[in-house]
Amino acid sequence: MKAPSFAYAKPGSPAEAFELARRPGAKLLAGGQSLIPALNMRLSQPELLVDISGLPFREISLEQGVLRIGALVTHSEIEKSEEIARHVPLLAEAVKHVAHPAIRNRGTIGGSIALADPAAEYPACMVALDASIAVAGPGGERLVKAQHFFKGLFEVDLAPGELVAAVEVPAQLKDQRSVFLELARRHGDYAIIGLAAYKGKSTRFVFCGAGPTPVLAKHASAARDLDTAVSLLEKDLEPSADLYHSAATKLHLAKVLLKRAWTTLST
């Protein structure tokens, strides 16, 4: 399957990028690990690819208890980063489930966030950690809370011409715990269902693969004991069936992950 014809531009500055990205039929290209397969399969027919890999969004920096991870940081860099391992262990755990080494060398956190595949790991982690997405545009940078950023199926809070510049994640403190669990048929596959769990002053169980966006299981998260949490999960989640699993099975698997995460977070 050969991709259809398109033009290509590589802006040298954010301003140039904003302008190019606003053009009709323009699509942003970061790592390309999701976009290029779609092009090869002719599922997408853009007029112009705007390659943002030259923009200055590659830093990982810790400032005042917040870890800012540039959008162009690759999954491999996240995997190898000591800062992320220390300050955002949830992400360090989640990245192990992302595809395979050759994909991780090119795929970026910004790309994953902007695409917001319902089965993707990072969006669920962002919501679990109450992170913010730094959106850059002609007007400057704005911060959007993760749970507001993911609006619908492959739909995020990005206006034409805007792009994800970074994510800002509160650094995990000593009394906080997190765990990432995922069920997939084969190592590196998209999750059937995944759970990013955070326990601090409050608890947040956020599922991927359970809806069009990451789903914060509000009732289960507020429960005092595991049995209650599990029974309340039915109020929180309405997963759709996929090719291989019925909706009931996905809910059942979500409960299994919930039990396992709860146990881990409590020990």
Add this chain to the structure above:
Amino acid sequence: MDHALDITLTVNGTQVSRRVAPRQHLVDFLRDELGLTGSHVGCEHGVCGACTLRVDGEIVRGCLMLAVQANGCRVETIEGLSDSKELAPLQKAFHERNALQCGFCTPGMLMAAQDLVRQGNKVSRNQIRAHISGNYCRCTGYQAIVDAIEEVLRTEVIHGKG
């Protein structure tokens, strides 16, 4: 050619300049423009790993990278790494253990395996399996490949290359 762009990159140590269509992915560029047919096309959706090659020292899927994105990059293919003898220990182990049958997955598999060998860590069989879990082989059932990689890692560790 619509939208064509000029690119210059280093392939197996040699600088090449070509005019390419943006839509052409890197492995098609290498195969069709440069005649380097050792990297193979298996799926063009980044899943099978047959197109795995090295760009700026890191393994990537050649089908998920556009040739234009490789402008200014250093690309290494199976032919280059064979001629430089970097892959010789793995190739010898693969040969002796029949870690290939039809050979179609082999260039990509060797690239992935070499990536692990270069990391120089002590790894278990399960970790070897996890590292190559993005490279599809239909012929071998993977065991001989794991055996070959394990043998090279063991030898590398013995010789202090870890």
Add this chain to the structure above:
Amino acid sequence: MGKAELPLHAPGTQLDRGYIGQSVPRPNLQRLLQGRGAFIDDLRFPRLAHVAFFRSPYAHARIKRLDFSKALKQPGIIGVFDGRAVAEYCTPWVAVLAHLKGIKSPPQHAIAIERACSQGEACAAVVAESRSQAEDAVGLIEAEWEELPVVVDMEEALQGKTLVHEDFDDNVCFRRELDTEGAAAAFERADVVVEDTFHFGRHTGVCLEGRAILADYNAGEHSLTVYHATQAPHMMQDIFSRHLNIPEANVRVITKDVGGSFGIKVHVYPDEMATAALSVMLRRPVKFVADRLESFLSDIHCREHRVRVRLACTKSGEILAFDLDDLTAIGPYSVYPRTSGIEGNQVVNLTGGPYRHREYRARLNVVFTNKNVTCQYRAVGHPIAVALTEGIVDLAAQKLGMDPAEFRRRNLIADDAYPYTFPSGIKFEKLSHHQCLEKLLAVMNYRELRAEQERLRNKNIYRGIGLAAMIEVTNPSPAFYGVGGARISAQDGATLRLEPTGMVTVMCSVTEQGQGTEAIFAQIAASAVGVSLEKIRVITGDTGVTPYGGGTWASRGAGIGGEAVLQAGRALRANILEVAAAILTLDRQELDVQRNQVINLLTGEVKLALAELGRVAYFRPDTLPLEFQSELTVTRHYTPRQYGFTFTNGIQASLVEVDADTGFVRLLGHWCVEDSGTVINPMLADEQLRGGIVQGIGAALYEECLYDPDGQLLNGNMADYLVPMAAEMPDIVCAHVETPTRQSQLGAKGVGEAGTAGAPAAVMNAINDALAPLGGARVTRMPFTPERILDGIARARSRA
């Protein structure tokens, strides 16, 4: 391990197997390791054109109108052609064989003309200067369709309310019934009757290299050279010749490196025929490589069966009879030329295979649907037959409270009971079921695994052990296809030529797709002639060069091709000694060839290097006696004749752990003991078993082509169709027993498909063994996804 007596030297001399039985690394691997192979898509030709196909989006629709006007205007377009245009160069075919009584199929064209009968059927061809440009133009073809009713469900297809083909009265492609006289009575009088229904998911080959063909027509000679990733070049030569109307000897089919085949690339594909026709039409080379999406849609699928099975036995566990009702769904056409009736036919032939019962009843219905076509894929009907047999056997053992190994031991045909005719009519020369069973139980440490299983059950960890005994068709005689009228050769030939420098070139009609055909031929040839391995060069896959033969299929390469090589090698050795005797003026009986030299047989004294013999024979025959002519090129052919099929036997075991919460299955171990006669290269044989087992695991746990009620393939890509990858696969222990066949000097049977034949049954039985404590939960619908396993557990719980 039994050793085959294989005299390779002249009578009266020391017995020596040479390289036979040695795990020699394959000589032809270096180029593949360096990415310097030559797969069809690697070849470059002047004026090479590329074809892409406009494929039906509908499972069943009349093609009312095709508009190529926009497509033709695209850059790089050479031509756009519909079915009628291609039909002027390529005649249609009907895939029936005389020995499958009553089989029927409509004619199929290279490009559909009136209607498309499955999603993905090619309805137009675009030829362009590049594949990209061809695909661009495909996207601009405008079509008007009249949607027709779609038949997807096999039970509905059998009922026949909606017909796939209006010209037929029903949707039955092939039907067969078999009933031994005492079957009904056996079921009446049995103490125990168990029954179950098994479903097998339609799946496909997913060869890493897509189907590939490059046809090069030379208008000056009316000749066609086809570079084709095919397993059977001579069969294709015949087919191109007949359907494109080019004299047979003007057609040359050459196979280069093939990136996996497993049966996928032994069939005739309409898009490949179209490619060849377009080359003739356009008088230039045309290439087609199936991309991954079209592979899923159009490579043959296989093994979609629903089978009801019953087993009757005594209360002491003696099997009396099997009874099966097999319904299988193929596509809208029987596939050419081997037909889509063979897989079901094999299920009827082989079910119950390892066991001593005498009564058997079977019914088979092969029905057309509007899903993709199906045909032979590695192990053909064996995975089904073995799973049915071994699944129902385990159920009987469970009902009697008997250990599954013991139940089998009571019923396997005795190792000294041969030759033996099985109730379905198949004949066994000599098998070793008991020897293999005992070896398996020892190698896997069965008792210890059972004890460990028990211990872990008390901790709510559910492990299962599954056994699968099996028989396997190899080295078929003309009984498979030839008797039905197919121009598919069951014989093969090998030509061996001593080169002037003392090297030996081997040209054989069996082909290589990675299994190591060329390696074992080198081993056999070197051993038979008396040269060292590095002196051998093997050429396969070229109808212009090799003898005429059948190619690779039904695990026949080693047994048939190998025998031809062996006989040719021995004959060449004899001729070499004739020449040596003439050169040395010695008695031929005193000489032998060893390690590239002619030696004195008794003293071992070196008399003459082969390189020197070659020099004299080719360049200085004036120094030899007047009437003497050297014949240093020898051809021999071989056909298995005594047995319709040379059966092998084996037994596999799987150890699994099932997570009862998630339904996930972890494969902890797999064992295989196989008796494939003389083993030429143990390493290659083991690797064939391993690769085959992993394919079988794919069928058991992962692989299924999913269709919706409109006949749309839902998961035709690498992300959604799941193939086995390294992280989930177990290490596989292989062991061998050797019972050589007496039909050949080599004594080799086949081994290429055995792994795939037995693995699904072993894994299924292991899963059900693991689930047994959970209220007798049981799964019988492959692939065993977490969904199906959780469902099985839930149903058992609700029954309790």
